Amino acid sequence: MNRAIAIILIGRNEGARLKASFESTVGRVERIVYVDSGSTDDSVAAARARGVEVVELDASTPFTAARARNAGVAALRGPQGELPEFLQFIDGDCVLEPDWLSHAVPVMRADARLGVVTGWRREIHPEASLYNAMCDHEWHRPAGPIVACGGDMLVRAAAFDKVGGFNEQVIAAEDDEFCLRLRKAGYTLLRIPRAMTRHDAAMHRFGQWWQRSVRNGHGFAQLGALHGTHLRRERARVHIFGLLLPLLFVAGLLTNLWIVPGVLALYAGSYASALRGLLRDGIAPQVAWRHAGLLTLSKIPNLVGMARFWARRMRGQAVKIIEYK
DSSP, X not given: OEEEEEEEEEESSOTHHXXXXXXXXXXXXXXXXXXXXXXXXXXXXXXXXTTOEEEEOOTTSOOOHHHHHHHHHHHHOOTTSOOOSEEEEEETTEEEOTTHHHHHHHHHHTOTTEEEEEEEEEESOGGGOHHHHHHHHHHOOOSEEOSOOOSOEEEEHHHHHHHTSOOTTOOXXXXXXXXXXXXXXXXXXXXXXXXXXXXXXXXXXXXXXXXXXXXXXXXXXXXXXXXXXXXXXXXXHHIIIXXXXXXXXXXXXXXXXXXXXXXXXXXXXXXXXXXXXXHHTTOOHHHHHHHHHHHHHTHHHHHHHHHHHHHHHHHTOOOOOOOOO
16 A cells, blocks of 8 residues: 555545445555544444544534645644645545556656646536536546646645645635645646546536535635635626626616617527537537526526625624535
8 A cells, every 4th residue: 555645535424425435545545534524424434444544523613625624634644743745635425546546646756846636537427417417527627737626636745734735714616725825835736637536416406506506606706805816707707697787687677678688698698608618518419508508597606605705704704614415
């Protein structure tokens, strides 16, 4: 087993998905730490039954993925604060590809400037629902230098320590925020053309998709408050299609009906643009037209999430995770 790498696995009520994640990781490295955020299922027992180290987070402090990942790293530290050379982070609804580490670690070792190496995450059951299929498309991004990535990543421990780990106040897009600070500290990030993890979104209802979109909007706003220009285009689209155009539509109904078709034409243009992009990416037409509709609609729940962030910030309220499963 590899002693230079440790795996930090986080989860909350992931059930069978978590057990599959354990099966994909146990025996590949010397140390695996599972950090549990208040699960009420058998997650903790399942981890211990497989010989995995367990950290159970105190429920008196709000749970966040960032807090869980930091707690996992803290559990790995030796008497002098030392860590393994590399840290592989995995979410509890993912399984690790068998050959991922054997490909990713040599790439990391070949370039001391690399702070993160990531790969392709794929959806396990993209055919199960439109929402799963959307996730599968979202995960698959071009290989090469990147600005940020999702929570499944191989991180150089020295880089993790240099930036102070994850920001525990960020409840959505905490992985983006971590990556941005790594880049500011002088590290580079790379996505290699290799399968890394398989993800089980398990989204089968519109309400789950809506809540996930609210979560994304919260992330847009919080990262904007912390890092200015990052995700600026996403926020602009939310302001236009989630706020400005709906207000114009209502104003048109009340004052000038000629405004209404103009607003609808702008939404139709946004939909057509999304549809063309999906078709270019190879999405089947029978899926793409529905996917494009949800992408157009997503600006509304995104706006809800952004408003929720600013309301919490102005009131000084503690952050709380936004769950969609």
